[in-house]
Amino acid sequence: MRAGLSTAAVLASLLIATLVVVPAGAGKPVTPATPPNIDISQRHTNESEEAIAVNPTNPRNIVMVSNVDFPAAGMLEGVSFDGGQTWTTKLIGNNDNLGDACCDPSLSFDNYGNLFLAYLFNVEDTLPIALSTDGGLSFNVIAKIPGIAKRNGKGADEKGLFRFVDQPTITAAEGEVWAVVNVGGPMGAFGAPVTGLGQVGAVSTSEVIPGTNNCTYGDVAIGPGGKVMNVCTLTESGQGGGKLFVSVDPDGLGPAGFGSRVFVAETHVGGFDFIPPQPDRSVDAEPGLAWDRTGGPHNGRVYLVYTLEQKNESDNTDIFVRFSDDSGASWSAPVRVNDDGTVNSQFLPKISLDPTTGRIAVVWYDSRNDLGTGGAGDTDGLPNDDAQFWGAFSD
Structure with a gap:
């Protein structure tokens, strides 16, 4: 189960969609007008681990899926066709045709309007993949991926600290869809060709990614020419010592x-x-990838966002971005995204890339305004225990 904010995070889900489409200004990052918060769920309990996707064939079609509080079965889904102003919501995966869903939803639209959903079952140790061809109004399971199906012959370990399928991420691009998941120790990756709306080919046998034993909390991205990159976090302990590694498949479905x-x-x-x-849910480095396929001046550049704790156990966490112009073989120096002068916490970042301009947007939770002295960023008079939602945008 992925670490996530234990408050009603679906409010932030809508904000993500809104921020990503705000155009960046020239010369320096801009601060757009704050959009209104819309309570999508209208529930009295907390949601977490939310995922959100915008349909490129109809950008006013936004879909959100999140966890719901245990013991409620299933996940909450919200669908909007007016750019997030109004929403239709329902529980999915509550022993319906999607089965008995637990958590860790991941969503991605492709250029045909196919919407792919990966998530976890409550009990079954497989990864279900569901497909919607109507903008998220309905889903059908198209694949169930087991744990390790084969070794890839490059020395990948078969078992590690993890003994169950966990941490799925799915992403789609022109002509293919890929997912990565911890398959009980190392990371497994699998893909499928896509030729049109509802036209999804057979899912490949899960390939163990070399050198990823006990490496999790990651992401997957598809680059030009069908290249695929995985990033994961090798965690030496629960409280620190994390290292980020990337792995690349140079020909994707090849x-x-x-x-x-x-x-x-x-x-x-x-x-x-x-x-x-x-204090209860915890965080991880939450690395995320965005690969430029625009054909523009930075075509082929891949961006990596992550959380860095400046000194182990200092709680002074910041958000950084690096980029690579050689498919992950080497990386730029890190650039800090949050511009505050405090030692408060920033955490759980996400990154998105505009598929037409190549501009990037990064969002995260930020405690900079919680100095324990009251005000908009403080609810209880204690410093660094409240967070607001922030975003930054490239030129």
């Missing part, structure tokens, strides 16, 4: 397979790292 892992950065953030604004 026969090459993933190569050896490449070290990118230390994070000092463990798999379950407790900080004051997340």
